[in-house]
Amino acid sequence: xxxxxxxxxxxxxxxxxxxxxxxxxxxxxxxxxxxxxxxxxxxxxxxxxxxxxxxxxxxxxxxxxxxxxxxxxxxxxxxxxxxxxxxxxxxxxxxxxxxxxxxxxxxxxxxxxxxxxxxxxxxxxxxxxxxxxxxxxxxxxxxxxxxxxxxxxxxxxxxxxxxxxxxxxxxxxxxxxxxxxxxxxxxxxxxxxxxxxxxxxxxxxxxxxxxxxxxxxxxxxxxxxxxxxxxxxxxxxxxxxxxxxxxxxxxxxxxxxxxxxxxxxxxxxxxxxxxxxxxxxxxxxxxxxxxxxxxxxxxxxxxxxxxxxxxxxxxxxxxxxxxxxxxxxxxxxxxxxxxxxxxxxxxxxxxx
Numbered sequence: 001x002x003x004x005x006x007x008x009x010x011x012x013x014x015x016x017x018x019x020x021x022x023x024x025x026x027x028x029x030x031x032x033x034x035x036x037x038x039x040x041x042x043x044x045x046x047x048x049x050x051x052x053x054x055x056x057x058x059x060x061x062x063x064x065x066x067x068x069x070x071x072x073x074x075x076x077x078x079x080x081x082x083x084x085x086x087x088x089x090x091x092x093x094x095x096x097x098x099x100x101x102x103x104x105x106x107x108x109x110x111x112x113x114x115x116x117x118x119x120x121x122x123x124x125x126x127x128x129x130x131x132x133x134x135x136x137x138x139x140x141x142x143x144x145x146x147x148x149x150x151x152x153x154x155x156x157x158x159x160x161x162x163x164x165x166x167x168x169x170x171x172x173x174x175x176x177x178x179x180x181x182x183x184x185x186x187x188x189x190x191x192x193x194x195x196x197x198x199x200x201x202x203x204x205x206x207x208x209x210x211x212x213x214x215x216x217x218x219x220x221x222x223x224x225x226x227x228x229x230x231x232x233x234x235x236x237x238x239x240x241x242x243x244x245x246x247x248x249x250x251x252x253x254x255x256x257x258x259x260x261x262x263x264x265x266x267x268x269x270x271x272x273x274x275x276x277x278x279x280x281x282x283x284x285x286x287x288x289x290x291x292x293x294x295x296x297x298x299x300x301x302x303x304x305x306x307x308x309x310x311x312x313x314x315x316x317x318x319x320x321x322x323x324x325x326x327x328x329x330x331x332x333x334x335x336x337x338x339x340x341x342x343x344x345x346x347x348x349x350x351x352x
Contacts, residue, residue, distance in 0.1 A: 098121070130157040141167045152177060198221075210234075220243035257295050320342045
């Protein structure tokens with residue numbers, strides 16, 4: 001029998017395997033490969049479907065001491081398929097979260113009961129929770145966030161009123177990125193106009209709770225423009241901004257032009273990200289469409305420091321077209337470079 005490989009070699013081999021099917025196959029070869037492959041397979045859990053999520057949670061709960069410690073990131077986007085108040089729905093996720101004591105990055109989309117976070121012992125760096133109701137927000141502020149002193153990126157989207165009584169005033173001392181749709185959360189999470197580098201405003205109206213000093217300090221910002229006459233005067237204070245993400249209600253290509261005139265206020269801007277609630281197949285990223293080319297050209301003219309524009313490619317919001325600054329040809333015409341397709345995770349990696 002040949003001598004076994006050194007454990008370091010198993011680790012090096014696994015590092016070069018990126019396909020999950022190949023990792024699962026290697027896990028069946030021997031115990032050493034199994035341990036290394038599972039460490040990669042369970043590190044970042046981002047299920048594609050409800051069924052896949054159910055199987056993963058069931059696997060972790062089947063051997064919590066073995067698998068729970070391996071999970072560093074968990075993202076759940078699919079909704080619950082039955083009564084969310086039913087303990088049979090929330091209990092499996094709650095048990096799995098209890099086992100994930102090394103979890104650093106948690107994203108929950110659509111409604112989940114706050115009970116899933118009760119008695120969890122992990123220390124998060126990133127928390128994203130969308131579609132919360134009022135009691136869930138209150139629990140988060142009063143009970144969960146006080147236990148999370150190392151969160152650097154926090155995003156809370158809710159659609160109901162919440163009770164802000166008895167909320168601690170020193171939540172998330174390491175916070176540097178905040179995304180909310182409620183100005184009250186800005187006051188609660190950024191007391192005394194605390195400075196952060198990244199801010200995403202998910203409300204419809206222009207954010208009015210950030211001070212001039214806070215705006216001046218921001219390196220990245222996201223907001224929604226519903227009308228061409230939306231107030232964007234606050235952007236004149238964003239002299240340090242590098243990344244700007246715009247969600248625009250644009251009815252037709254010409255309507256884009258008047259909505260981006262404020263770009264002249266941003267002397268340091270390098271990246272512009274454009275999203276729309278509408279779907280324009282082969283138009284948003286089509287450099288041969290003269291109407292959109294004019295809008296993109298105008299954006300580069302207004303902002304000489306702008307390096308490229310990432311434009312939402314489809315309704316899912318997961319794919320973007322990257323448009324680089326055009327060059328001027330010998331005849332004076334603009335030459336647009338070939339589009340590069342970019343995944344949303346790469347587009348927004350500066351947030352985290």
